[in-house]
Structure formats: C-alpha cells, structure tokens
Amino acid sequence: MLQSVSDFLVITKRQLLQMIRIPEVLIFATIQPAMFVLLFRYVFGGAIDSGVKGGYVQLLMPGIFVQTVAFTLAATAVGLAADMQKGLIDRFRSLPISRSAVVIGRTVGDTLQNVVTLIVMGLVGFLVGWRPSSGIVKVLLGFLFLLAFGYSMSWIGVLIGLSVREERVAQNLVFMTVFPLTFLSNAFAPTTGMPKILQYFAEWNPVSTMVAACRQLFGTQNIFGATANSWPSENPILMSLIYMVLLVAIFAPISVRKYVRVSK
Amino acid sequence: MKSIVAQELVKSYRDGEVKALDGLNLDVEEGTVLGLLGPNGAGKTTTVRVLATLLTPDSGSATVAGIDVLKHPDEVRKVIGLSGQYAALDETLTGWDNLNMFGRLYHLNSSAAKKRAEELLEKFSLTEAAKRPIRTYSGGMRRRLDLAASLIVKPKVLFLDEPTTGLDPRGRMEMWEVIDELVKGGVTLLLTTQYLEEADHLADSIAVIDTGKVIARGTADELKNQVGGERLEITVEVNQIPEATKLVEQVTGTKPSVDNGIRKISAPVSNGSASLIQVLRLLDDANIHPLDIGLKRPSLDDVFISLTGHVAEVVVEGGANVAKRK
Numbered sequence: 112m113l114q115s116v117s118d119f120l121v122i123t124k125r126q127l128l129q130m131i132r133i134p135e136v137l138i139f140a141t142i143q144p145a146m147f148v149l150l151f152r153y154v155f156g157g158a159i160d161s162g163v164k165g166g167y168v169q170l171l172m173p174g175i176f177v178q179t180v181a182f183t184l185a186a187t188a189v190g191l192a193a194d195m196q197k198g199l200i201d202r203f204r205s206l207p208i209s210r211s212a213v214v215i216g217r218t219v220g221d222t223l224q225n226v227v228t229l230i231v232m233g234l235v236g237f238l239v240g241w242r243p244s245s246g247i248v249k250v251l252l253g254f255l256f257l258l259a260f261g262y263s264m265s266w267i268g269v270l271i272g273l274s275v276r277e278e279r280v281a282q283n284l285v286f287m288t289v290f291p292l293t294f295l296s297n298a299f300a301p302t303t304g305m306p307k308i309l310q311y312f313a314e315w316n317p318v319s320t321m322v323a324a325c326r327q328l329f330g331t332q333n334i335f336g337a338t339a340n341s342w343p344s345e346n347p348i349l350m351s352l353i354y355m356v357l358l359v360a361i362f363a364p365i366s367v368r369k370y371v372r373v374s375k
Numbered sequence: 376m377k378s379i380v381a382q383e384l385v386k387s388y389r390d391g392e393v394k395a396l397d398g399l400n401l402d403v404e405e406g407t408v409l410g411l412l413g414p415n416g417a418g419k420t421t422t423v424r425v426l427a428t429l430l431t432p433d434s435g436s437a438t439v440a441g442i443d444v445l446k447h448p449d450e451v452r453k454v455i456g457l458s459g460q461y462a463a464l465d466e467t468l469t470g471w472d473n474l475n476m477f478g479r480l481y482h483l484n485s486s487a488a489k490k491r492a493e494e495l496l497e498k499f500s501l502t503e504a505a506k507r508p509i510r511t512y513s514g515g516m517r518r519r520l521d522l523a524a525s526l527i528v529k530p531k532v533l534f535l536d537e538p539t540t541g542l543d544p545r546g547r548m549e550m551w552e553v554i555d556e557l558v559k560g561g562v563t564l565l566l567t568t569q570y571l572e573e574a575d576h577l578a579d580s581i582a583v584i585d586t587g588k589v590i591a592r593g594t595a596d597e598l599k600n601q602v603g604g605e606r607l608e609i610t611v612e613v614n615q616i617p618e619a620t621k622l623v624e625q626v627t628g629t630k631p632s633v634d635n636g637i638r639k640i641s642a643p644v645s646n647g648s649a650s651l652i653q654v655l656r657l658l659d660d661a662n663i664h665p666l667d668i669g670l671k672r673p674s675l676d677d678v679f680i681s682l683t684g685h686v687a688e689v690v691v692e693g694g695a696n697v698a699k700r701k
Binding site for chain 1: 424427428429431449452453455457459460463464465466467468469472476477479480481482508524
C-alpha cells in the first residue's frame with residue numbers, strides 16, 4: 112500500500128518536473144482562459160445585461176473557472192496519448208509498480224497544475240473586477256470544489272488518452288467535445304434564450320451545475336440558470352457532488368483496467 | 376538452465392485475421408545472447424512484448440527466469456529489463472531526471488536512486504549531457520540512456536527490441552560496444568534485430584523468425600552450414616563467360632550459376648583451396664585473366680534468403696540500400 116502511494120507520487124513528481132522544465136506549457140494553459148476572461152468581460156460583458164450587483168464579471172468568473180478545470184480532461188488525455196505514442200507507457204508497464212500508479216499519478220499531477228492555473232485566473236479576475244462576497248471560507252471551498260471537479264474530469268481524459276493513443280487525435284477529440292459542453296451551459300449566458308431541448312440539456316449539464324454551485328459559493332445570484340426550476344439547478348452543489356462521484360466511480364475502474372490491458 | 380522459455384505462443388489481431396505469433400517456440404540458456412532475427416512484421420516485437428508481460432498471448436505459455444509470465448507477471452517485472460524500439464523516455468526531462476525517476480519506480484530509496492543514476496550516466500558516457508533535456512540528445516545518446524534505464528536494478532534477463540534500428544553507423548557501433556560490454560557481465564539477453572550482421576556480431580545463437588514462427592535455430596556458423604558450404608566465385612570479361620563457366624564446371628563437377636549482369640560465375644565446392652588453384656591454372660592456360668576470384672562462405676544474408684524465401688531489408692554502413700540478390 113505504502114509502496115503504491117510512493118509509486119504514484121513519483122509519477123506526479125515527474126509532471127511537476129515537466130512543469131519546471133517546460134514552463135511554456137503551463138503559461139499557455141493559463142493564457143488561454145485569461146484571454147477568455149478579457150474577451151468575455153470587455154466584448155460581451157457590455158452587451159449582456161446581468162442585473163447582478165458587481166456586473167457581468169461576477170457571473171462570468173465562475174463560468175471561466177469551471178471551463179478551465181473541465182479542460183483538465185484535455186491535459187490528461189493529451190499527456191497520456193503522448194506517453195502511449197512514445198512507448199513510455201510500455202516502459203511503465205514493464206516495471207514492478209502498482210497497476211494504478213501511472214494513471215493516479217497523472218490525474219493528481221494534472222490537478223496540481225490546476226492549482227497554479229486557478230490562482231492565476233483568480234488574480235486576473237480580481238484585476239477586472241471580480242469580487243466574491245461570501246467570505247474567505249466559502250471562497251476556498253469554491254476553489255476546492257473546482258479542483259475536485261477537475262480531478263474527476265481528468266479520469267475521462269485517462270480513458271480517452273489510452274484509447275486514441277495519439278496526441279493529435281486526443282487533442283481534436285477532446286476539444287470537439289469539451290468546448291460545446293462548456294458553452295451549452297449557464298457559464299456565459301442565460302439558458303433561457305436556448306431552444307427548449309437545449310435548455311434541458313444545459314440544466315442537467317455538469318458544467319452548469321458546477322457553475323451554479325460556484326456562483327452560490329462565491330456569493331453571486333445565479334440568474335443565468337434556474338429557468339426550468341429543475342432539480343439540478345435548485346440543488347447545484349449536491350448535484351455537482353453526485354456527478355463527481357459518478358465520474359470517478361465509473362471512469363476510474365474502467366481506466367485502470369484499460370491501462371492494464373492496453374497494448375499497441 | 377533455461378532463462379527464457381516460450382511454448383506454442385499464439386497471438387492474433389483483428390479477430391484472427393493477422394497472426395502475429397503462430398505457435399512460436401523459443402528457449403534461451405542462462406547467460407547467453409539469443410538474436411531473434413526476422414524481417415519487419417515477422418513477430419519479433421510481439422514476442423518481446425509477451426515475454427516482458429506487456430501483452431497476453433491468445434494461447435501458449437512462457438517463463439522468464441523460471442517465473443511463469445502469465446501467472447506471475449509482477450514477479451517477472453522485478454527481474455527483467457526492457458529497452459524498446461522507440462526510446463521510451465520522458466523527452467522533456469533531463470537524462471538525470473529520467474534515470475532518477477525510473478530508479479524510484481524500481482523502489483530504490485532516494486539516495487540509492489541518485490547514486491545509481493550517476494553510475495549509469497558515467498558508464499554510458501552521458502555524464503556531460505546529464506542535465507540536458509532528452510530532446511536535445513542524438514539518436515545514439517537516447518538509445519544508450521534508454522538502455523541505461525533498463526539496467527537500473529541489474530536485471531536477470533534483458534530484452535532489447537531492435538536496439539540499433541534507425542541509428543547512424545557511428546551510433547550503431549557505439550551501441551554494439553555497450554552491448555558487448557553488458558554481455559561480458561553475464562546477463563541473459565534476448566535481442567531482436569533485422570540486421571543480419573548485428574545478430575552475427577552480438578548473438579551466441581540465432582533464431583530466425585518469419586510469420587510468427589521460428590524457422591531455424593543455431594549458431595551463425597551452423598546456420599551458414601545449413602545453407603551449404605563454400606562457393607567458388609569468379610568474375611571475368613563478358614565474352615569470356617561461356618568458356619570460364621565450362622572450366623569451372625569441369626573442376627567442380629556441378630553446373631555453376633551465372634550472373635551475366637555482374638559477370639559472376641559461382642559454384643559450390645567441397646575442397647575449396649584445391650579447386651581454386653585448379654581453376655586458376657585452367658583459366659591461365661585458356662588465357663583468361665579473372666577480374667576477381669575467391670572462395671566465399673555463405674553470409675547470414677544467404678541463410679536468411681534461403682530460409683524465408685524473401686530478401687532481408689539491409690542497410691549497409693553509409694546508409695545506402697543494397698538489394699540482395701535472390
């Protein structure tokens with residue numbers, strides 16, 4: 112048991128080392144959401160009448176945060192696909208280490224990268240006027256929630272990365288799925304403007320429940336959701352927790368199994 | 376004692392359409408080097424992947440260092456080293472980072488892992504490059520580091536899957552020296568290669584593999600003998616070919632094969648040097664002065680072609696492709 116923990120920590124450490132050896136990766140991973148903040152804040156922000164105290168940016172930041180951590184899936188998938196492609200996974204599999212060490216190490220490593228990204232995003236948000244009003248404890252809880260969501264999304268990334276085995280394919284596949292998921296939600300605009308069927312989708316979308324949960328934890332009224340008076344939009348924190356548990360409960364065992372049997 | 380035993384290994388892909396292994400049998404005596412020789416797609420890599428616990432065969436069994444590969448893969452992983460066709464290292468990290476990481480994954484403690492990393496870097500002449508990311512390494516340096524990573528805990532059995540494929544001649548020579556050195560240390564080594572001269576140079580015994588089966592087994596000399604003994608070969612001017620051919624036949628007693636393109640006449644001989652002198656004398660009497668004459672033992676190339684029925688892909692020093700004659 113202790114050995115397994117030390118195994119996955121070595122893998123996690125490898126990722127932190129990568130972060131230090133090629134800081135560009137983390138820099139670009141942070142610049143992209145920072146650009147989104149500026150674009151939405153200044154391009155759309157003026158056109159969207161938010162009606163909440165403090166303006167659109169209060170609604171926007173939780174959306175951006177959730178979008179950012181949802182993309183952990185991409186980091187995990189692309190990273191693992193690259194390791195597959197280069198044969199590194201083969202080498203790991205030939206070592207006397209626990210069968211889950213590589214994938215657990217990967218998901219934890221990607222989550223740690225999120226810590227850095229979220230700190231930077233929070234600062235950028237603060238600079239453009241984001242002011243959470245719920246007090247330090249709830250704000251920290253909000254960020255913890257975001258990290259947990261990123262971690263559970265990361266497990267989907269494991270399965271994708273090990274299945275497609277090629278960096279580029281993983282990249283395209285992930286962007287094709289995660290981008291729509293983050294926009295078919297209450298993250299950037301009210302769901303009321305959507306066709307009925309999309310509204311239902313948006314209400315149940317884990318991105319929406321996460322955004323709603325974060326808005327609640329950061330002390331902003333979620334006027335972009337709760338249109339259909341659906342259960343998930345009324346209980347966003349609980350629903351998000353359920354989603355996270357489900358994601359890990361489903362994808363972690365499948366992914367570990369996939370890792371054990373994966374072969375070129 | 377046998378260090379590696381594989382029995383009737385079968386592995387097929389795409390619902391049996393492609394048979395990568397088709398009843399492969401193999402054994403390697405402890406402390407010896409077996410060269411697994413075969414063209415691309417013959418099943419070399421699949422064999423290594425099965426023995427290194429990376430791939431489960433459809434049927435058959437295998438033991439490595441006396442341990443059942445299918446029943447106790449975790450135990451096997453403790454005693455093997457694997458260095459693949461593609462250098463499987465973390466490109467973004469330095470050589471030192473990589474060895475240190477793998478040391479930790481072999482469960483050396485922090486200081487032992489560091490010490491071992493330094494020893495191996497020194498041994499493989501990579502100390503100077505230790506603090507540079509792998510992506511700045513040459514192909515040869517990567518392979519050496521990859522090999523070093525497979526030697527962290529001195530393995531009982533080492534698998535090298537095409538260790539020199541894609542290297543330039545210098546990188547290849549360096550790799551050969553390193554492997555020679557290892558072999559002196561007494562490791563059991565299974566080496567796959569598509570280079571005939573590599574198997575000849577490095578291996579104690581050779582298994583020729585084609586379409587998922589071992590089709591011949593023996594030392595390089597035994598395999599060469601299997602194809603036939605010495606041949607007498609002479610090269611003459613085009614207009615002298617018919618007469619020279621007649622003379623060669625007269626001496627050797629068999630009909631020589633003639634390649635008009637390269638003006639070469641060749642025939643098997645039993646008493647090599649005597650026949651050579653006799654032919655030379657007759658040619659001289661006939662006033663034919665050969666451009667080239669000599670006795671030739673069959674090369675492993677000949678062995679390969681006669682066994683598999685197709686030409687091996689051979690890259691000679693300098694990188695030019697040479698089509699081997701059938």
